[in-house]
Amino acid sequence: MHNIDEHYLLEKLQALLDIPSPSGYCHDVMSWLEKEVRALGFPITFTRKGGAIITLPSNSTLDYTLCLTAHVDTLGAMVRSITSNGTLKLTSIGGFMMHSIEGEYCKVHTRDGKAYTGTILSTEPSVHVYREARDQKRVESNMEVRIDEVVKNAEDVEKLGITVGDYISFDARTQVLDSGYIKSRHLDDKASVAALLALIEWIKRENITLTKQVKIFISNYEEVGHGSSYIPTDIDEMIAVDMGAIGDDLSCSEHDVSICAKDSTGPYDYNMTTRLVELAKRDQLSYVVDIYPFYGSDASAALAGGHNIKAALIGPGVHASHSMERTHKQAIVHTAALLAAYVLD
Structure with missing residues (x-):
């Protein structure tokens, strides 16, 4: 297995x-990413809507380019309205259960650059007060943000500079x-994204010049469906690097790199998928092949x-996934190792 730096991966x-x-x-995370990539000595450019394109060193003379893509955007929410008692109604960004x-x-x-902390609660948050608190439907209209400032009405909130359309991010914990x-x-x-950074670090550390043209595309709108609807026109094949789904009749565990043969948008390329399986077997990586019933990727968005x-x-x-998530470091390292095998193949 290729020498992926586990410590570097987890740190990033x-x-x-x-x-x-x-x-x-995603402006803050993209600024951070730009500094990390430039520190490793690789060029990085940005699309008009803010996606990042990283070009890896290659001596290939072939007019054929592989793209590896992952998305740095996450689930979140936005202020929909301010209530008369000073709480915030929200509208979701991305598909998650309330x-x-x-x-x-x-x-x-x-x-204007300020950030205020708060807590997301139902509108009936206490069993000591609301008879139907346990049974209240968890839908957007029944959820709100209690902000940690002294506010008694909408005017108090507006004085803080909070307004409709402000972003709400969830603590990662x-x-x-x-x-x-x-x-x-x-x-x-x-x-x-960390796996791709570890791949780049490995290429830098081992002073590898690839024999194929490889670009890395970091998208910033995947969770809303159009992250890679635009990609550079010179790309011929793409591997979306996204989470492997776990549950029901799927084989994947938190220790595996998952190779998806088909998701809700249809099957992925037969030859590419077959080669990924062959490389995972060859390098004795912990892998599975699965089918995701309710899933779409940046690769399917590009198609x-x-x-x-x-x-x-x-x-x-x-x-x-899309809740309180968990994985194992082996799964991320083996994902990076499989990508290393593919770019060298």
Whole structure:
């Protein structure tokens, strides 16, 4: 297995998880990413909507380019309205269950650069007061943010600079455990971004010049469906690096790199998927092949956008996706190792 630096990978994953980045609010995390990539000595450019393109060193003369893509945007919310008692109604960004964010600490990010902490609660948050508190439906209309400032009405909130359209980020609450497990929100898909950074670091450390043209695309709108609807026109094949789904009749565990043969948008490229399986077997990686019933990736977004590419999908197994997620460091390291094998293949 290729010599992926586990310590570097976990260090960068922790840093990524510490930076709020709901879809559309990724300027801070992209600035951080730019500094990291430039420190490794690789060029990075940005698309008009803020996605990052990293070009890896190659001596290839072939007019054929592989793209590895992961997304740095996460689930989140936005202020929908301010209530008369000074709480905030919200609208979701990305697809998650409302009960998965109930009781979560959050930050409200104003357009003048301030950030206020708060807690996401139902509108009937106490069994001591509300008879139907346990049975209240957890839907957007029944959820609100209690901000940690002295506010008694909408006017008090507005004086803080909070207004409709301000972003709400959820605390990641990351823990890297001695057992090798990492539990945190937003492992989808920052675990994969960390895997790609570890791949870049390995290429730099080993002074590798690739024999194929490889670009890395970090998207910032995947959770809302159009992260890679635009990609550079010279890309011929793409591997989306996103979380592996766990549960029901799926084979994936938190220790595996998952190779997806088909998701809700249809099958991935047969030859690419087959080669990924062969390389995982050859390098004795912990892998599974699965089918995701309710899932779409940046590769499928690129295909839907009309790009003439072949596409595949892999990623570390993540339990309780779009909720309180958990994976194991082995899954992320093996994902990076499989990508290393593919770019050298």
